[in-house]
Amino acid sequence: MKAKRMDSSAVFTLRIRIVLGGICLFSALLIIAASWTIPFLFESPSILYKFDIEKTFLRSGKVLGVTAAVLVFFQLLLISRLKFLDRIFSLNRIVAFHRINGIAIAFLALLHPILIIAAENFTIFPFEKRYWPEFLGIGVFIFILVLMTTANWRLMFNFAYDKWLRFHRLGTLVAIALMTIHILFVSETFKSGLPHTLVFVAAGINLVLISRLWYRRFFPGKRRFVVSNVELAGKDAYSVDVRPHSGQISDHIPGQFAFITPVSASVPKEEHPFTISSTPSRPDALQFVIRSLGDWTSKINRLKAGETVFIDGPYGLFSHMVSSENKPIIMIAGGIGITPMLSMLRYMADVDDPRRILLIWSNKTKEHILFPEEFKGIENRLQHFHIIHIITRDSGGENEIGRLDQTKLEKLLKGWSRKSSVFICGPFEMMKEMTRAVKKIGFSSARVYKEEFKL
Ligand SMILES: Cc1cc2nc3c(=O)[nH]c(=O)nc-3n(C[C@H](O)[C@H](O)[C@H](O)COP(=O)(O)OP(=O)(O)OC[C@H]3O[C@@H](n4cnc5c(N)ncnc54)[C@H](O)[C@@H]3O)c2cc1C
CATH class of the missing domain: 3.40.50.80 (Nucleotide-binding domain of ferredoxin-NADP reductase (FNR) module)
Incomplete structure (x- = not known):
């Protein structure tokens, strides 16, 4: 078979990546900076009737609150596996950034109520029904803290990866929904006008991203592959060859990885990342070589020819072509x-x-x-x-x-x-x-x- 040579346009050059990466970061900073103007341009009565240091505390607390909300909005963008972002930054880096962003959100979400209470001379809100949006905000903070702690120190809690992932995904949905309600009801600023509309626009984009993730999960389309061979490749390592169920394999560059989800009688239907060890110069099949090191990988040898595997990828920039x-x-x-x-x-x-x-x-x-x-x-x-x-x-x-x-x-x-x-x-x-x-x-x-x- 004649080897297929990759077209060099398959990868962005370093210069293009720097330019596009710069534009992405600049846009993100611009959105954050624009959000800071909200507590200034759309003053709520609570800010209007405060003076001096109390006004500064209250306004800074609100600035930190909106910043945390904008960063939460970015979190979903970061884990949506957007191909464009992967080609610029690589998914591995994006996931690492998602983790750091999570820590920043928790930190801001802690400072936000502290500054607001400081504006009230540290008088805690009485436990009354009318303050429910404020107490909901505390609930959101606790939620964020739990999500951030379990994401970064999962092993300390003996949390298996797949269980943690399900918890994290569901927890994030709940946190975003509660945070949106908190924002809409906690302050006059977000009850009407542009800030009100912006909350709905952000919630709408989040909803589209979440629906996209679910859609890709249940309608695999071109991502459906069939196992053609599984065999021992070395001690405790198995090669898994797969062919597209229909159509062609989309291009990957050597060194990239993909997420595989088997639909098998004997291997749990979990999604795991593996390098595509085959070469794009032979595009009729993909190969993964998997070492049996953990719960799931130790069952990979049970996968049988003819069984279905869903593949999401390629991702990553670890390649001599980059x-x-x-x-x-x-x-x-x-x-x-x-x-x-x-x-x-x-x-x-x-x-x-x-x-x-x-x-x-x-x-x-x-x-x-x-x-x-x-x-x-x-x-x-x-x-x-x-x-x-x-x-x-x-x-x-x-x-x-x-x-x-x-x-x-x-x-x-x-x-x-x-x-x-x-x-x-x-x-x-x-x-x-x-x-x-x-x-x-x-x-x-x-x-x-x-x-x-x-x-
Ligand atoms: C970019 C990339 C490329 C990889 N390429 C290969 C490869 O070519 N060959 C190979 O043998 N291994 C590869 N791995 C590692 C492989 O993904 C893990 O060994 C496997 O997911 C562990 O699953 P387990 O349940 O058997 O092990 P466990 O002992 O349960 O988990 C070990 C660790 O693997 C990670 N992990 C577990 N489950 C998942 C999951 N569903 N998604 C993401 N991470 C998880 C967690 O950090 C966990 O602590 C790659 C990983 C990445 C990120």
């Missing part, structure tokens, strides 16, 4: 962190990439090495490609043994240009150590690309 420069490439992989490199190498072999490429791949044992024969084949096909295997837990034979650390890395990278692009993917601690090491050895952090297998 780094674009024609510089040598160094790949450092730990265990299953090889999958994005596998996709890139398969592609580079298919299109005879002329660059100098080095793969340093650390595995616990020789049995953990995936597709050893195929990797040897790629080494023969790609003229300037070389693999160094590191085995950490048993005798390595002809391979390097022991942990990969800065000293070993420096030795292995002797003679490699410090202007090379460096790709790192593997367990969290290893990635941290390798990132620090390559920077200390002299590689520019602008050319170090990382993919963490965690969203």
Whole structure:
């Protein structure tokens, strides 16, 4: 079969990403700044009849309140998996930003009532029916605090990922609904005029985004695939090949990932992210290589040919095609962190990439090495490609043994240009150590690309 070469317009260049990213951030800041004018331009009677420091406290409290509400509005935009945003920032970064934004919301939602009570000389509102919107606001704050805490410190609460995700999604819906009611009834400002309309516009956009998420869940359309093969690819790792149910596979670039949801008699119907390890140069099927490390992945070998899988993707920017420069490439992989490199190498072999490429791949044992024969084949096909295997837990034979650390890395990278692009993917601690090491050895952090297998 003739290999298909990717069209370079499939990725935004760094310059375009910087420009578009700048426009997105500037627009977000503009929306936030515009929201700050509301407590000034549409003063409620409570602000009108306050003076001096009390007026400043009350107005600042309201500014923080509207800022928190705008950031909540952004939260849904951030997790809506919008392709346009993914192409600029990459979904992994967007999810990380979603988490930081959540912490900022909780912080603002705490300061908002403190400043408002400060304007009343710290007199707490009496527990009367007419103050129900204020008490609802406290309820919203507690809700936000719980959502933020469980999202960031889920493991401390022994919360399984899938259960947490369901709780988080439902909790967010409830929090947004309660927050909208709080805003509409707590102050005269939002009871009429432009601010009132803006609340409905924001709620409407949120509703559209939520409906889009639900629609994609229940009407998979082109996302429906059929499992064509499942087989052992290395110790505790299985390759899963899938073909489109109808039509063609939409383009992906080597190194990207997708969310897969099986509809199977023996694997729970949960959505999990995995790298597309196949190459877009062979677009008739997709492959995922999954290591059995947890509850769900340990059941992946039960998936059978002929069963359905829904695929949402591709996402991400961890690819030699995004780094674009024609510089040598160094790949450092730990265990299953090889999958994005596998996709890139398969592609580079298919299109005879002329660059100098080095793969340093650390595995616990020789049995953990995936597709050893195929990797040897790629080494023969790609003229300037070389693999160094590191085995950490048993005798390595002809391979390097022991942990990969800065000293070993420096030795292995002797003679490699410090202007090379460096790709790192593997367990969290290893990635941290390798990132620090390559920077200390002299590689520019602008050319170090990382993919963490965690969203
Ligand atoms: C971009 C990306 C690419 C990945 N590529 C691969 C790959 O090619 N091969 C591979 O074997 N693994 C890959 N992973 C990791 C894989 O997604 C997790 O190992 C798997 O979801 C764990 O599920 P579990 O229930 O078996 O494990 P658990 O032990 O239940 O979970 C382990 C951790 O995985 C994460 N996780 C669990 N469930 C989900 C979920 N539904 N969605 C998102 N994260 C979850 C959580 O951080 C959790 O703490 C990738 C992850 C990401 C983010």
